Amino acid sequence: MKIDVELEDLWDAVACQKESSLSWERCETFMDIVIVLDGSNSIYPWYEVQDFLINILQKFYIGPGQTQVGVIQYGSTVVHEFSLGEYQTVEEVVEAARNIDQRGGEETRTALGINVARSEAFKRGGRPGAQKVMIVITDGESHDSPQLQQAVPDSKEDNITMYAIAVLGYYNRRGINPEAFLKEIKFIASDPDDKHFFKVTDESALKDIVDALGERIFSLEGTSSQGRGFGLQMAQAGFSSHLVKDGILLGAVGAYNWNGAVLKETKHGKDGILLGAVGAYNWNGAVLKETKHGKVVPPKSSYKDEFPEELMNHGAYLGYSVGSLISSRGSQLYVAGAPRFNHTGKVIVFTLKNTGNLTILEALLGEQIGSYFGSELLSMDINGDGHTDVLLVAAPMFYSEGWEKGKVYIYTVTPQTSFILQGALEFSDRSQNSRLGSALAQIPDMNGDGFRELVVGAPLEDDHQGAVYVFYGQDKTIQHQYRQRLSAAGFNAGLQYFGQSLHGVLDVNGDGLVDLAVGALGAAVIIWEEQQGGGSTTSSPPSPCSTPCSTPSFSSSSSSSGVWYSLALDERRFPPRAVLDELDRQQRRSLVLQTGGGPSCQRLGFSIQETTDYGRPIAVVLETGQQNLDEGPVLDPDWPSVLRTELPFWNGCEQEDTCVPDLVLHGHTDLTDVQSFCSSKDRDTWSLCGHQRASEEDSVYVVETGRRRVVVSARLENQGENAYGANIHISTSSNLLFSSLIVKVKSPSYSPSLKAIPHTEIRSFRAGTLAPPVSGIHHCLQDAHRHKEMKTRTKLNQTKVINLSLDQNESQMNRRHPVKAE
Template sequence: MEYYCTLLLWTCSLLPGALHSFNIDTKNHKIIKGSKQAQFGYTVQQHVAGGQKWLLVGAPFDTSGPHQTGDVYKCPLSKRSNGSCTKLNLGRISLTNVSEKKDKMRLGMTLASNPKDNSFVACGPLWAHECGSSYYSTGICSRVNASFKFSRAIAPAFQRCDTYMDIVIVLDGSNSIYPWYEVQDFLINILQKFYIGPGQIQVGVVQYGEKVVHEFSLSDYRSVEDVVRAARQIQQRGGEETNTALGINEARKQAFKKGGRRGAKKVMIVITDGESHDSPDLQQVIEDSEKDGITRYAIAVLGYYNRRGINPEAFLNEIKYIASDPDDKHFFNVTDEAALKDIVDALGNRIFSLEGTSENGTTFALQMSQAGFSTHVVEDGILVGAPGAYDWNGAVLKESRQGKVIPPKSSYSREFPEELKNHGAYLGYTVTSVVSAKNGQLYVAGAPRFNHTGKVIVFTLSNDGNLTIIHSLKGQQIGSYYGSEIAPVDIDGDGVTDNLLVAAPMFFGGGWEKGKVYIYRVTEQTRFVLEGALEVQDQGQNARFGSALAPVPDLNGDTFNDVVIGAPLEDNHRGAIYVFYSQRNRILRKYKQRIGAAQLANGLQYFGRSIHGKMDVNGDGLVDLSVGSLGAAVLLWSRSVVRIHIMVRFEPSKVNIFNKDCRRGGKDVTCMSAIVCLNVTARTSTRPTQEVALQYNVSIEEKRFAPRALLDEPDRLQPRNITLLTGEETCEHVYFHVVETTDYARPIVFSVVVAVQDPHQGPALDDGWPTSLRVQLPFWNGCDEDDRCVPSLVLQSHSDLMTRSQFCGQVVHSRGTVCVNQDDVSPSERIIEASRRRLVIDTRLENRGENAYGARLNISFSPNLRFSSLIVKDNSDIKIECRNVEKNKYGKSCNVSSPFMRAKTQVSFRLEFEFNRSMVLDYLRVTLNASSDGQEVYLHDNVVDLFYQLKYQADLLFTRDSDPSRYEIKADLSLEKPGSLGPPFNFTFQIQNLGYFPVRGLQLNIDIPEVTKNGNQLLQIASFQIDQIDGTHCIPPQHVAHSRASPEDLSRVSRLNYSNTRYQCQYTAVSTCHPIEKLVSASEGSYALTPYTL
C-alpha cells in the first residue's frame, strides 16, 4: 500500500500542465539588451537579409546627433556572431527641399518586414515639416533594402506647403530711385516676412536700370538670416534708363533657372518708380511670363512723380499691366520710397497663405496625419495608417508602385458621419489585411476611439483612391480601445484567413483593466461572425492583455497555426505573453502556456509590448519567438515536440493459475514477464541525432491488502532512466509473479508512466498524447476456445413435502379424512403436516461443460414462503453467496464459486424456507435458474420450477365438560306440572388448534335432544355464550314449543339420538380456528351452553 502511494506522488510530479508550460523554453533563452531611455525593444521583427538571420529592434527614443529621432538596430542571430547590435542610423532620413523637424519623430515605432525582397520599412509617425509658421506631423517611413541600405523615403501624407515658392525680386536701381536705403529697408522687411528654407521660400534678387545684374540667385541662401545679410550688401547700380521689360525678361529666363525648384510656385515682385524705356517689349515679356506660370506682384513708387508734380496715370497703367490679374490682389502703389514699409504686411499676406485649412483656419486635412503609426506590407505596396488625418478621425493611405494613394475624406463618411461630431476616432491606429475565399485580399483598419467604444472597418482600396467599406465591427465597452490591435489568423495554412482577432487591451472587467481579444470567424461570404473572446482570468489584473497580437506558424506540430498575445502591464508592469493553440478552424479559448517576465530574468519590464515569430532563429527547424520589453529584446526558443509510444506485451499472454511454475516467498506461484517497449516519434522538426532522455515507472495496480501480483524486484530504483534517439525503440523485461487467488474475473492491471528526465532540457512531450499506459492482463479461462467458454449447467431439485400417498401411508395418518378418498389426486399435490414450519429443497448444481464464468443462481419463491438459508453440503469448496434482489422481496441472487465454476464439478446444497402463516395459500412455488456468462447449448436443464398444490393437515383438540355430569329421572316423577324446570346442566365445549397453520372454515354442530318421540320435552336451552374470536359466526338454536307431558318409557333407551327423538334442536357455530399459541387465553375457542331439564 505504501508503494502505491509513492507511485502516485511521483506521477503527479510529471504533470507539466499544472504549471501551464509546454514547448516554449523558458530556461534557455537569449536576452539582447539596449537602452531603456531609447525604448529599445518597443518593436521587434525577425528578418532575413544577405543570407543571414537578423532581429530588427525599434528604439523610437534613440538619438541621432542632437536630436531624439529614434532608430532601428539590427542584431545578428547566427551562432558565429557575438550578439552585439548595430545601429542603422535611419534617423538621418530626409526629404529634399523640405524644412523638416526630425526631433522626437519616433522612428522605429513601427516595423514591417517584406519577405519577398528582404526589405523592411521603419516609420517615424511624428516626423514633421515646417509650413510657414506651423509644423505639420505628417509622418515618414524609411524603406531599407536587403543590404540594410536606405532605399527611399515613404511619406504618403506629405504635401508641399503653399510657401513652397521661388520668389525673384526685380528692383529698379536707376538714378531716379532716391533714397536707396528706403528701398533697401523695404527689401529687408519683406524678406523677414518670408519663410525661407528648404521646402519653403527661396529668394533671388535682380537689379536693373540700363543693364541687368543678378545680385544673388535662388539657391544661394537657405535662411532668412543669410538672405537679409546679403540684401544689406546690395548697392544701387544706377543708370539713366529704366529698362523694366529687360529686367523682367532676364529674371524670367535666368533667375528662375539659377536654383529654381521643380514644382515650386514662381513669384516675381517688380519694384519700379517710372515708366520703362523699353515699354514696347513689355507685351511679349508679360505673355512669356504667363506661359511660364509666374505670378507677378508689381509695386509703383510715385516719389519721382510727386516730387516733380507729374501725372502718374500712364505709369500706373503700365505697372498694372505688369501685375497679374486681378489687380486688387497683385498691384500696389506707394507715394514715395519711404512708404514702401507700409505695404510689407499686405504684400506678405497676399503672397502666401496657410496650407490645408478652411477659411476660418480651424480644421486640418492631412497636415497632422502621423502616417506610419501603423504599416502593413500588401501585394502591391505598403498600407499606412494615419490616425491624425482629418482632425484625428484618421485615414488609411497607401504607397504603391504607381505612387501615393490618398482616398478622399468622403470615403469614410458612411461609417464616420460628420453629424456624430466624433472627432478623434484614430482610424489607422492599426492596419492589416485578410484574405477572403470570395473577395481575395481585403484591408482592415482599427479606430479605437470611435464613439468611445472603438470600431474596425474592412474595405477595399484601389490605386486610383477609391475606398469602399464593405464591413464594420463595433466595440462593446467605452474606453476599451477596441481595434487598437488587429491580426488575421490563417489556422489551417491554406492561404485564406479563418479568424480575425480584434484586441481591446483596456477592457475593464472584475474591477481591473484586464484586456480582451475578440475572435471573429471569416465566412466564405466574407462575413465576420463573433465567436467568442480570449481572456485571462487568473493573472490579468491591469494586464493590458492584447497590446500585442502575433499570429505564428504551428508551434506544437499539429499542423495548425497558433497565436501569441502580449500583456505587458501584467505582474506590476513586468509583463507576460500567452500562447494559444488552434485546432481545426478555431482558436482554443484556454491558453496553453503563460510566460512571465519573472520566469526569465530579473529587471525585465513591459515584456510582451511587441511580439514576432515567423522563422527558425537558432537553426533547429522550429519557429522561435521574439518579444520586446523595455530596454531589451528576448529570444525564446521552441522545443521540439515528441510522442512516446508505450507498448506492453506479456509472456505468457494470460495468467494460468493452474500452472504454478516457480516459488516466491516459500509459496508456489505463477511467474510472468512483461516486455515494456518505448518508441520516440517526432511531432515537430528535430535534429537527426536528437536524443530524448526519458524516465519511466512500472507498477502493478493492486489496490488491496493482499495483492494478486507482485514485482519480482520491488526494490529496484524507480523511475528507470533511458535515453533514446527519435525513431528508435527499446524494450525491457519486467518480471513479476501471480499468487494463489480466487479473484479470476478481474484482470491484473499493469501500468507504465513516462516522462522526460529534465523538463527544462531537450524535447517536450506532446501534452495531447498519453504519457501512461494501463494494460490488462487477463486470466486464462481454462477453456478450449480462447475467447469464450461453453459451460453446461444442470439443476436438480426436490423438496421434503409428502404426497398424499406418502402421507396416508403412515399409520398415524391413515384414518384421516384426507386419506379416505384418494381418487383423482393431482401429482402436484402435497400435504402440509400440522406441525411443519419449514420447507427444505435439496438441490444439486452440476457443470458438465467448460468453466462457467460468472455462474449464478436466481431463486424466486411464492409469498407464503420466507427465505431462511442456503447450506452447501458435502464439505464442498464451492461457495455460494446470496443477496437480495432489488425491488423483489420474493427473490435471491446467488454467486456460485465466483469468479467461475470449474468444469466437471458439482455442488449440493440445501435451501430452507420458513412458511409464512400470515399468508396461507393453497399452493407454493419455488423457481431455481442457473446461468453464467458463457454460451450454453442446452438451457432447458438450467431451470427447476417446483410448483405444488397444498393440503393442510389440521390438528384440532375438541373437549367438552358437563356439570353436572349426569341427571337421573326417577320413575315416580310427577307429570302434573308440565313445564316446570329441573336442575340446570352447564355444557362447555372447547376447540384447540394444535397445528402450525390456522384452520379456516371450521364448523361445529351441537345437537341437543329437546323432545322425545312422544313429545315429552327433556331439555330447554336457557342461555348460551361463545368466546369472541374474529371470524366467529353463530346461529342461535330454535326452541320447540312446550308440549303436554305424557307417559313414556325410556328405560330401554340407552342414548337419545336421531332415532328416538322426535324433535331435535340444532346449534351451529362457524369460526376460523387459529393455532393455539396465538390464543389469548384458554377460554378462547370455547363454547358454553346452559340447558335446563324439564
Template sequence: MTGEHTPPTAKTCQWGPSSHWGPHLRLPDYLLLPTPGFTDTFNMDTRKPRIIAGSRDAFFGYTVQQHEIGGKKWLVVGAPLETNGHQKTGDVYKCPVTHGNCTKLNLGRVTLSNVSERKDNMRLGLSLATNPKDNSFLACSPLWSHECGSSYYTTGMCSRVNSNFRFSKTVAPALQRCQTYMDIVIVLDGSNSIYPWVEVQHFLINILKKFYIGPGQIQVGVVQYGEDVVHEFHLNDYRSVRDVVEAASHIEQRGGTETRTAFGIEFARSEAFQKGGRKGAKKVMVVITDGESHDSPDLEKVIQQSERDNVTRYAVAVLGYYNRRGINPEAFLNEIKYIASDPDDKHFFNVTDEAALKDIVDALGDRIFSLEGTNKNETSFGLEMSQTGFSSHVVEDGILLGAVGAYDWNGAVLKETSSGKVVPLRESYLKEFPEELKNHGAYLGYTVTSVVSSRQGWVYVAGAPRFNHTGKAILFTMHNNRSLTIHQALRGEQIGSYYGSEITSVDINGDGVTDVLLVGAPMYFSEGRERGRVYVYNLRQTRCVYNGTLKDSDNYQNARFGSSIASVRDLNQDSYNDVVVGAPLEDNHRGAIYIFHGFQASLRKTPKQRIAASDLAPGLQYFGCSIHGQLDLNEDGLVDLAVGALGNAVILWLVLLLLLGHQIFHRDCKRSGRDATCLAAFLCFTPVFLAPHFETDTVGRLPSHLGEVDVFSPCPGPETGALCTLTPSSSPPTQDTADYVKPVTFWVEYSLEDPDHGPVLDDGWPTTLRVSVPFWNGCNEDEHCVPDLLLDAHSDLPTAMEYCQRVLGKTAQDCSAYTLSFDTTVFIIESTRRRVAVEAVLENRGENAYSTVLNISQSTNLQFASLIQKVRPRGGPAMPRPTAPGHPSSSDWTSSSQVAFRLDFEFSKSVFLHHLEIRLTAGRSGPGLLLLPPLGSARCAPLLCCQPQIAWASLPPCPDLGAPLLPSVPPPSFFLRQPRQK
C-alpha cells in the first residue's frame, strides 16, 4: 500500500484490441492522487446526525462507548451526576443507535457487600471501558467511598456489566478492610452485686454509640453471666448502631449469687465469636465485672485459650461493691489485670462505682479505635483516597485502573485480573516520582492506556498531568510481585498545560503493533489563549520518539484541544486507522472535533475535517468531551462516530466515499466505408469500500468526446449491476490529421447529482479531469523514436564522357581526349533539353519516424514541375502529394521502409544563371511543422555555359574554360561540376 487511494478497476472498463498497424493511442497507466488538506466537509456526515438527548444536570454524554451485544449495536452513555432516589450516584444508559429511547441500567443501585458505603456523588460513569472479547463493559465510580471509623475513604469502585446489560461483579482493587473491622463481644456481669443496673445499661448504650457498627466495620454481641451465661444478642443480629442500641436498652439484669467470670469468658470465646463471627475480623472482648470470680482457678486456662485465638481483651473493674463495704480490692484488681491483655495501661480500666462507668466511655473507645485514617506507622495515606477508576482501560489479561489519589495523590495504576489484583507498592514509583515531590499531587493514573511493542509486547502507559506542574507520562510494565519496570518517561514543557491528562495509542496500519502515541495537553497556553496541544510520538521498538504536534484551527481559542483523543477505525477507506481529537471548549464552549487521517505508519498532522457543534444542532455544548469510533452502527459497512456533549450523545454517520478511477481505450471501426481508428473514453466511478447494500459493479460510465454537452441517462433503480451511462447529444467528432505527435486530450467536469443525500466525493480528488492520450509510436518503452533516414539522389544530366559516347557516338579513347578539354568534371546539358530530372530513394534504417518532412529547394533558374513515386515498397509509406517548392510535406515512416521517387524541374525562361542548384533535405517536424535537424540530404549544383550557335540568342557567350573544343563535336550547353551525392 502507498497510503493513497487506489480505486479498484471496474469490470466494464476493458481493453479493445487493434486489428491493424497505425497511429495507436498510448493509454495512461496513472491515476489522479489526492492532495491532503484541511476542510470543514468530508465524508463524516454533519447533515443528519442522531442526537440522543438526556439530562444536562446529570451530564448525560460525559462518556460514550459503542457496544455490540449479540449482533445488535448500542451506545453506552455515562451520566456521572445522575440521581438514584435521593442520592446523586451517577449512572449509565444503553441507547439504541437508530431510534428509540435510552434505558437507565440502574448501576447506581449496586451495593458492595460487607462495607459501609457512601454512594452520593460517587460519579458513576465518569469512565467507561468496553471489552469486545466477551461483550462486557466496565463503568467506574471513582468517588465511591466507604466508612471506616469516623472517616470516609474514597477508594473508588467499578461495576462490570455482562453481555446482557446485567451487573455481574464489582471491581475495587484499592478497597481494604477498615481498621474497625472487628467482632466485639461484651461480657456483662449480671450478678446480684451489680447495682444499680441502670448505670451499667447506660454505660453499655454509650459505648455502643461509640462503635462504628455496620458492614465491613464492627459487629457487636452481648453475653451476660452470673451463675449461668446467656446470649443477649449475637454478633450478626444487628447491623446498625441504632438497632444495637435499641436491643441493648431492653437487656435486663439476670442476677445470680455467684460471679463465674472464667465461665463467661470461655463462653464468649467458644460460642459468641462463632455465632456470626467473620473470618479475618479482629476479635475484641470487653469484660465488665464488680467482683472476684468464683471460678478463678479456671482463669489461667481460659486466658491461654483466648490468647491462642488472638482475642484482644479489655477489662473493666467496677469497685462499687468494695467501696460500699470498705473491702480491700487489691486481689480483685490483680485478677482483672490478669484478664486484660498486655499492656495493662492500654487494656485495663477501673471505676469507683457503677455511675462512674460513663467516665471511661471515651477513653475505652479511643483505646479500641486508635486508628483514624492512616496506617499505624505512617502519617500519610496509601490507597485510602485512591479514587480508583478515574480512568480505565482493557488490556490483554485484565483491566488497568487509574488511581489518582493513591499515595497522597501522587497516584498509581492498579490492575484487576481473573487471578487477583496487582497493587504496586509506593516504592515502585520513586524512580520517576521522587519523595521530595510527594506533596505536588502528580495525579498519576489520570489516564491509562497501553501500547504493543514489537520487542517487548504489552507496555502500559499512564499520565500524571500535575507532576512538577508540567506533567509527565510513563511507559512501564507491571509485575505480580507489586513492582514496576519504568521504560521511559515523557515530560511536558509548560507549567499548567496538564500534559498527560489524555493519552491514546494508535495502530495505524493494523498490524497489531502500535505506531503512534498521542499525549494531550489540553490547557496548553499559546498566543494568549488556552488552546491546547497534542504531542505526537512514533514508537520505535522500545522507545517513543517525538514527532511534532497535531495542528488545530487558528480561528478558535480557549478550545482545550486534546481534552479527548480517540483512535478510531479507518474513516476514509484507505486501510489506515485514524484519530479524532476533541476540543470541547472551542467556539464559546460549544465544542468541536478534528479528524486526522493515518498514513502508512504515521499520522497526518493537518486535520482532514473539523466538525463543530454549531454545524449539527443549536444548543449543543461541550461537544467533543468524549469520542469513540470502532463499530458500524447502522449496518452500512462503514464505521460511525459517537461523540459526547453536555446532556447529549451524538452519532455521526460515515458517508460512502467515492473515488474516481478512469481508463481510456480504443477500438477499430470504419467510417464512410474506410478503415479508421476510433477512440472511446470511459470514466468509471467506483466506491473505494462497497457496503453490503451497494453491490453494483459500476456506479457510472461515460463515453466521452470533444463535442457537445453530454446528456446523463440516470439508472432506473439501485439494481445489482445497474449501469449509469452518459451519452453524447450529437454525433462523435471525427478528425483527419497527419499530426500523430500531438496527443488527443479528453476533458471532463463531474459532480454528484445530489451531494446532500448519499455518498460524497473524496475532497482530495479534483472534480475536473484532463487526460492527454498520446499516440502509440511503436518504439521502445521510453516512448522516444530514433530514426535513421538515408537519402540517395542523382540527376539525369550526363557527364562529358557519357555525352561523348552516347550522343556523339565516339569511342572511349576519343571521348577521353574530349573530357580533357575541361579543367574539372562537368555535366553537359543539351541545347534541346527543357527539363532536369532527379532520381531519389529515401530509406529509414532506424526506428519509426513520424511527421517526416522532405524539403525541396532549387535555384531560381529552375521551376518545380512534378514529383512521382516510382515504386511503393510493401508495407512502406506513400509519398506526400506534391506541394509548392520550398514547402515541406510530411508522412510517417516505419522502420526498414523505403520509397523511390522522381522530381522534375523546368528551366526558367526568364531567369538565366551560369549554374543551377537542387537541394533535398529529409527530416522530422514537430508541432506547427517546425523543421527539426535533418536526418538525410542531397545536393546538385552544376555551372552553366552557353554556346554561340545555340538558338538562345539572349544568352551570354560561354567563358573560356581553358581547353580547346573538338571542332566536330557540338559544344555543350551546360556544365555540371558536382557529382551525385548521398
C-alpha cells in the first residue's frame, strides 16, 4: 500500500501538479466540459444520441485533477442531468449517461441552453483555472435565434471553447434546405470552424465523428497557450516499473507525443521502484527521475538521436518496459523498451544522472514489423557473481510460419558493456499462436548446478489457455531447449491467458524454496517449486555379481529420497546368455538415497548360460526412476535414467579387444601327377606324357577314366593368437558333386565359461585336417577349365585360397595344374 500511495503522489505531481513552476505546469487535461444536448421532439431515434454521448465520454480522462463533465438537456426548457464533479470516474459518468431519457419539447431553444450552461452549469462544480469547453448538439434552427447574438459572445468572453454539432436528420427526412441552420451552428462554434464545427447526415451518423471530436479535444488538452504539442500531459508515468539500487525508475510511454520517456525517483539512496510512463511526449514516452531536491525530467533533446523528429508520429512507446543491469565494472545501467519504434521496436541502454543528464550508450533494434520487440526486458546474473550476464529482449508478437509464435532474444553482456546477440528462444515445431515472451521472470537455481533459471510466459498456447516454460541457466547463458512446460490445460481450472505475467521471488509455502506466481485472466496461480536432485548411477563390471549404485547430489528438507531401478541382461536375445539369479529379471527394485550420504548399492547375482557365441559382449541395461513424483526432490533431466553398458568375454589374447592370429592353410589331393603317371614304361609314349615333357609346368595331375571320386585334403594351422570364427570354404565346379566331409584332426574342445575358449576357435599351435571327397566326375568336361577353391576366414577377414584347376586333354583323361596357394 505504501508503494501505491507513493506512485499516486508521483503521478499527481508529474501529470496534474497544481502549483506552477519552471519545470512543471498544470496538467492540461484539467478541464471542465459541459455538454448541451438537444432533447426536443425532432431528435430521433434517441438511443443514437445516447450512444454518441457514451462514446465521447469514454474519450475523456475523467478523474480528480483532470477532466470533469456535466450534461444539460434542453428543448422548450433546460434540465441539469448531472453537474461537474458529481461523478469522479469514466465508469460513473457513463452509467449516468445511460440513464438520461429524452425530455422532449415543441421548441428548440438553443440560446437558452447555452446561457444556462454558461451561467449555471460551469458554476456547479466548476474549478478555478480549469479550461472550459462547451459541446452543443442540436438538429435544427433555434426558436430563440436572436438571443444567440448575445449568448455566444458572452460564452466566448468567459473563455469557453465552443464545439457545435449539426444533426441534419430532420432536414434530410423532409427535404429541407439546411443552409440557414448550418450558418447558425457555425456561428456558435469557436474559430476556426474546421476545428470546432461538425455536421452529420442524421442521428445514426453521430458515431462517425466520435474519434474526430475526441482528437480535437485532445489537441486542445495537449496544447498550451503557447501552442506546444504533447509533452508529459499523457505520460502515463508508472506504466512499467523496476527496482533499482538508488531509487524508482518509471516508464512514461505517452511522453513526447507517445514516443515515451523514463522517470526516476530516489529516496536518499534507499531501494525504490522503476516505472514506465508510456503517454509522455505524445506517446513517444520518456524517462523521469525524482530526488530529494525534486523531480528530474531529462529534456526531450536527450532522445533526439535515437528517436528523431521525423518518426515522432509512430508513437514509439519508450518506457513500455524498463530495467537495469550491473556491468562487469560494477556500474549500474538502465534499459528501456520502445516496442513501436519504427514499427519494429527498439531497446536503449543508458545512464541517468540526478542532474537530468541522460546518455544513451547503445540501442538494440528489432527485426520484424509488429513483433513488439522490447515490450518485455529481463537482465540476468546467471552465475551469481553480481554482474549481469545476459539481457533478454522479448518480441511476443513475432510472426513465423503463419502463427504469432513469439521470440526471446538473448544478448550477452561483454566486459566492455557491449551487447552481442547470442541467439533466441523460439519454437519452430509448434503450429499454434503462442506469444512466447509475453512475460519473463528469473527464478533461483532449480537443478543444483548453481545457475539461475528463466521462466517465459506463452499465454496464447492451447487455444488461449496459456503455458509457461522453464529454461535452465548454464555458465553465463541460457540453454535454448526448455526443460519444463506447465500448461493451463493440465490444471482443469478453466484458465485463460495463463502466463501473461510472472513473479518468482517469494517463498509462499515456507519450504525454503522460491515459488512461482503465474498470472492469468482474472486469476493467479501459485506453483510450488521442488528441489531437483542429481546423482550418478553405476553398475560394477564383470563378475558373478552386479552392483547397481546411486550417489545423490541434492539439498532438500527431506533426509532421504526413494528411487526404483530395474536390471536387464542380454535383453534383445532369446534365450539370453546371462540371467539374474532371481526369476523375474525385469522386476523393479527399490533403493533409498540419503541426503549428503555416500553411494547406496545393492548386489545382484547372475549366471552365464551355455552358449557358442562368445564373440559379442552381453548387453547390460539399468533403468532408474523416482518412486514418489509428488514429494521431495525431482530427478535432474540432465542425468540419464537409463544406463547401457556391455559385459565382454575374455578372449585369451594380449589385447582385450583384439586377437592377432597367423593362419596357414595346406592342401593336397589323391590324384596322381603326370610325372608319376608317365614314369611307367607302357605310358611314356602317350601323347599326354609327351605334352608334359614339353610343358614348363612342374606338376600336372591326371584323372583316369575309371575314377569315380577325388579326395582333397586341407590342413589349417594357427601359429598366432586365438582365431575366433575361423572357417574353411570349399567350392567345386558344376560338374563335380560334393560327397562328404571327414574331420581327421581337430583342436580339443573346452567347456564355455567366463574365461573359456570355445571349440569354434583355432587355438594357437594347433592344426586341423579336413578330407572332403568329391564324387561324380564326368568323362567329358563342359568347360575347358575347372577349379576347386578352398578358403579360410577369420574375424580379421584373413583369407587363404587354394585353386586346383582341371584342364581337359583327351576324351578319357583330365590334366590338373599344380596346387597354387593364394
